[in-house]
Amino acid sequence: MGPATSPQGGPLTRRGFVLRLLAGVGGVLAAALVVPAAGFAAGPAIAGRLRWPFLGGSVPPTPRATGWRAIGPVGDFELGVPKLVPVTLPVKVEGAVEPTQVAVYVVEQDQADAVILDIHCTHMGCPVAWSDGAKRYLCPCHGGAFTATGDPVAGPPPRPMDRYQTQVTDQQVWMGPLIEPA
Amino acid sequence: MRIFDWADERLRFKPLLRAFLDRPIPANVGWLNTFGSATLFLLIVQIVTGIALTLVYVPAADHAYQSVQYIDTLPFGALVRGIHHWSASVLVVLIGLHALRVFYHAAYKYPRELSWVVGAILFVVVLGFAFTGYLLPWDLKAYWATVVGTNVAGAAPFIGNLAVQLLRGGPAMTTATLTRFYGLHVWVLPATLLLLVGLHLFMVIRQGIAAPPRAVALTDAVPGESRRERYEREYAAEKRSGHPFYQALLKDALVAAVLFLVVLALVAAIGVPLEAQADPSAVGYVPRPEWYFLDLFQLLWYVSGPAEPLVVFAIATIGFLLFILLPFYDRGWQRHPRRRPIASLAGIGVVLAVVVLTYQGATAPTPTSGAVNLAASTTLTVGQRAGLHVYQVEGCGACHLLSGSGGNAGPELTHVASRLSTTEIQHQILSPRDKMPAFTDISPSDMTNLLNFLSTLH
Numbered sequence: 001m002g003p004a005t006s007p008q009g010g011p012l013t014r015r016g017f018v019l020r021l022l023a024g025v026g027g028v029l030a031a032a033l034v035v036p037a038a039g040f041a042a043g044p045a046i047a048g049r050l051r052w053p054f055l056g057g058s059v060p061p062t063p064r065a066t067g068w069r070a071i072g073p074v075g076d077f078e079l080g081v082p083k084l085v086p087v088t089l090p091v092k093v094e095g096a097v098e099p100t101q102v103a104v105y106v107v108e109q110d111q112a113d114a115v116i117l118d119i120h121c122t123h124m125g126c127p128v129a130w131s132d133g134a135k136r137y138l139c140p141c142h143g144g145a146f147t148a149t150g151d152p153v154a155g156p157p158p159r160p161m162d163r164y165q166t167q168v169t170d171q172q173v174w175m176g177p178l179i180e181p182a
Numbered sequence: 183m184r185i186f187d188w189a190d191e192r193l194r195f196k197p198l199l200r201a202f203l204d205r206p207i208p209a210n211v212g213w214l215n216t217f218g219s220a221t222l223f224l225l226i227v228q229i230v231t232g233i234a235l236t237l238v239y240v241p242a243a244d245h246a247y248q249s250v251q252y253i254d255t256l257p258f259g260a261l262v263r264g265i266h267h268w269s270a271s272v273l274v275v276l277i278g279l280h281a282l283r284v285f286y287h288a289a290y291k292y293p294r295e296l297s298w299v300v301g302a303i304l305f306v307v308v309l310g311f312a313f314t315g316y317l318l319p320w321d322l323k324a325y326w327a328t329v330v331g332t333n334v335a336g337a338a339p340f341i342g343n344l345a346v347q348l349l350r351g352g353p354a355m356t357t358a359t360l361t362r363f364y365g366l367h368v369w370v371l372p373a374t375l376l377l378l379v380g381l382h383l384f385m386v387i388r389q390g391i392a393a394p395p396r397a398v399a400l401t402d403a404v405p406g407e408s409r410r411e412r413y414e415r416e417y418a419a420e421k422r423s424g425h426p427f428y429q430a431l432l433k434d435a436l437v438a439a440v441l442f443l444v445v446l447a448l449v450a451a452i453g454v455p456l457e458a459q460a461d462p463s464a465v466g467y468v469p470r471p472e473w474y475f476l477d478l479f480q481l482l483w484y485v486s487g488p489a490e491p492l493v494v495f496a497i498a499t500i501g502f503l504l505f506i507l508l509p510f511y512d513r514g515w516q517r518h519p520r521r522r523p524i525a526s527l528a529g530i531g532v533v534l535a536v537v538v539l540t541y542q543g544a545t546a547p548t549p550t551s552g553a554v555n556l557a558a559s560t561t562l563t564v565g566q567r568a569g570l571h572v573y574q575v576e577g578c579g580a581c582h583l584l585s586g587s588g589g590n591a592g593p594e595l596t597h598v599a600s601r602l603s604t605t606e607i608q609h610q611i612l613s614p615r616d617k618m619p620a621f622t623d624i625s626p627s628d629m630t631n632l633l634n635f636l637s638t639l640h
Binding site for chain 1 (some may be wrong): 203243244247257326327330332333334336337338339340341342343344346347348349351352353354355356358361405461462464465466467468469480483485488489490491492534562574575576577578579580588592597619
């Protein structure tokens with residue numbers, strides 16, 4: 001702060017001093033109120049992993065869960081043909097664990113390998129549907145299309161479909177957590 | 183009346199009331215000027231019905247949908263929810279018309295630049311209400327439109343991921359998202375709205391209603407006068423030839439009444455929409471936003487490629503800044519639409535773009551199972567008919583439009599035979615040049631029939 005002067009350039013009056021003091025006290029009180037309130041509001045959002053990409057992108061809206069779950073014997077799946085499988089996940093949200101039903105595409109690669117894909121288009125998150133005829137996942141929103149293993153082939157999707165960690169052991173397909181887009 | 187006089191004898195509010203109701207306003211203020219008060223009226227309708235709805239609605243994902251269904255069974259429940267739903271749509275129309283009127287009259291120019299800025303922010307706040315409001319019923323439309331809407335925010339460089347997670351309350355769409363949107367919809371946005379509406383009205387009353395522009399000014403210019411003096415000289419002449427404000431209120435009241443009847447008619451004719459309960463695994467559902475976001479939804483068709491998020495972000499940011507900062511780059515003295523042709527043409531261009539994009543969004547094709555509706559007059563041979571069957575079984579319609587049905591990932595095939603020869607079509611099916619998958623497992627006889635069918639499409 002420079003030397004104490006009034007707005008007119010003269011010496012600081014009692015009035016000017018009181019008004020400045022009020023502005024200062026008001027500013028401090030406002031900050032003391034807004035900082036915890038805003039921080040609290042942002043808290044649950046930024047508690048998880050945050051990325052700071054130059055090129056932004058969609059975030060799969062699927063409820064997240066940790067741990068592994070068996071989603072069926074290998075024999076249930078046809079080689080290279082996606083199958084829509086409903087999965088109930090224990091989703092931790094706002095202090096409670098809620099069983100939440102999601103769906104995933106399971107594609108068997110061979111007897112010992114499978115791919116589990118999130119159903120959301122990587123463009124804007126609409127649910128893609130497998131078309132047996134076109135042999136593509138087709139997005140109902142902006143014409144995106146993906147191959148059976150989730151590679152984008154048409155339309156605006158910028159990245160392959162998001163995958164879950166997957167394991168095949170003892171003829172059983174296991175689904176792990178969603179692999180967050182890089 | 184005696185209570186009124188008793189209170190006035192103490193509070194002396196009659197002079198205030200007289201200053202408010204009897205102040206002169208410019209003579210040409212007319213029906214177009216009712217859009218602002220109509221917007222205010224609809225905001226009040228939203229606040230009253232919204233407060234009523236909070237008394238029953240439950241903002242939690244496991245219960246929200248059922249509570250909305252329950253509201254519809256209560257006395258006046260469907261009516262109150264219907265008014266809230268439909269007057270939101272009418273409000274978006276009216277705030278748009280109000281902004282257009284202000285643009286048409288160039289009322290955002292000196293000295294009312296700040297009224298425009300506050301009004302433009304209010305426009306965005308109203309869209310924020312619409313966006314947060316339609317998640318609350320937690321039906322399919324709500325859920326998927328919010329998935330898309332929050333992902334649009336993800337397009338921002340560096341802070342995209344943060345923006346999505348701030349909106350959703352984490353990376354996923356869960357009950358946390360619903361609770362957040364509820365908090366925004368009933369506390370954060372209304373508080374912002376009331377503050378800004380208060381500011382907006384204060385400015386309107388302090389400065390007076392802008393006079394509709396005249397091709398020829400009422401008074402003659404005085405050499406050497408300042409901008410303020412020039413403005414005050416002309417506005418004083420407008421007020422001298424004008425009429426008292428309470429007369430304009432008659433038009434405002436009539437428009438408000440008509441709009442309320444329109445809202446009631448929409449509730450009666452269409453009812454209150456509610457789709458099936460939100461389902462994160464709803465493969466096959468076709469997400470479409472409310473009509474007022476269809477233009478933005480459709481815009482996403484026209485940008486693709488690796489830089490798409492940047493382009494989306496740039497369009498949104500530049501559009502917002504051009505809108506909100508209009509008075510600071512369009513600063514000419516002229517206010518009559520014919521005296522500012524560039525601004526008038528730009529305004530018409532924006533309106534046309536919004537109308538066309540909304541129409542295209544409303545009629546956008548979606549991938550289909552492959553069903554094709556050919557014109558009734560189409561006559562096909564047995565072979566061609568078999569080819570049509572192959573077309574449907576192979577799912578060609580998932581990507582290609584044919585006679586008005588099908589997807590639009592690939593080119594339209596309605597007139598494919600006038601573009602490509604049969605050999606070229608066959609070559610494209612078996613070894614495609616571009617992103618189309620190769621259909622090599624079609625049997626020779628099926629292929630012959632399919633080509634026979636496609637070659638009829640001139």
